[in-house]
Amino acid sequence: MTPAASNDYLTLQSKLRATARSLQKWSDRWIGNVKLQIAIAIEVIKQLDIAMEARTLSDAERDLRKCLKRKLLGLSSLERTIARQRSRMLQLREGDGNTRLFHQQASHRQRKNVLRMVKYNDQLYSGQDEVASAVDAYFGAAFRSACPCGFALNLEELGLPRLNLAHLERPFMEEEVEGVIKSMPRDKAPGPDGFTGRFYATCWSIIKEDFMRAMGCFYNGDMRGLAAINKSLVSLLPKKDGALEDRWLDGSRIQEVAPLLYSLVPKRIRDSRLVAPAVENGSWALDVGPGIGPAVLHEFFLVWQLVSAWEPMVDVPDRVVWSWEATG
Structure with missing residues (x-):
């Protein structure tokens, strides 16, 4: 049981974090390292196959070999599922899961992409702190408040039809929130909170009360603590010189x-x-x-x-x- 925090946003965030930690402990205890288990199973099956060429296996050895082959199929399927969830490729044809490109996409977050130098306002910045400061300054200027506009549109003169949009201002209904959540892609890569759309759709009956309380705060304009769950990731990637897709031949592909x-x-x-x-x-x-x-x-x-x-x-x-x- 996770105690309630000071507001509904923090309560939802603390419960999601506690759930993630519990799931990780459960995975470490009951599933473990999938790649290591696959390697061990393959090695034991290989040794049994070598022994079978020289002698007849005992009943216990044959049963072990059959059991390991069944478990190997299950572990391989689990490894493929994990790779698909890590990948951001949404269109996968059958068989693509075994290609080198797919595994590169699935594990791209494990590779460290480093920007050693950036140029901002005609000045070069190097080093982690300087690059971070330059990027922060750039996006801070790009997303700053809009400047006051000296002109305005008189919509009354346009004679546009008037529509009753009162339904857009009504509080969020549980049914419409549930519909949006269950229409999300189930197996898309997880967001910053670490959960896929399948988690929210499957566990909606459990999390809906905390979720709807947070939605109520948002509707009422209470933004205190919203940053705890409203996160986004900005990734800056080094130049990738794609030979067949980039414009590197006199500005042409x-x-x-x-x-x-x-x-x-x-x-x-x-x-x-x-x-x-x-x-x-x-x-x-x-x-x-x-x-x-x-x-x-x-x-x-x-x-x-x-x-x-x-x-x-x-x-x-x-x-x-x-x-x-x-x-x-």
Whole structure:
């Protein structure tokens, strides 16, 4: 039992944290290290297979081998489920879970991406503290309060139809909140609180009272403690020189310069190929699949000339760029 905090936001946050800790303890006790268990099971099965080539296994050894194979299937399925929940790839075809790209996406948070230098207001900042200060200053300026506007629209003169929108100001109903929660993606990667949509949908009958009290505070304009549950993550990633997707050939992508050649490159290579290893010794040419015709051959030589003339920009610092596009 978790004691109630000073307000409803903190109460919900403390209960969610206590639930996460309890689930972690339960997982450590009853599930343990899945990868280690898989490795042990594979090794024991391997030794039994080696022994079976030289002699007949005893009944106990055969039963152990069958049991380990059943458990290995279950552990492999569990490992795949964990990887899917860690991944942010929402569109997965059957079989994609065994590709290198999928596992790179699923474990990308375990790799440390470091910004060693950023440029802000024409000044370079290096070191963790300076980079953090520059980023904080940039986003603080980008999200500051809007400047007073000297003009206003007279909506009365436009003659727009009047609609009764009183229903938008009514308190949150339990039914509509439950509908929104149960319409969330179930197996999407967890948010900052560590829980997936499946947790909220499955445990709604347990958490709804605390949840609705927090929603009531929000409706009444009481924002004290809201920061405890209303969190967001801002991730700054170093430049990734995608060989087939980025504009590194005179400001153009490969698919814009050579669309036919681009179509012959398998999708898994397009998503993972980097510029540095691609241009080294012309190894990008090995990525092109079969089916090269005269038109493709023309594009091939064009790309070869562009790549041969391309020079990498060494020691160019990263910079924060904030821009709006037509697509939003």
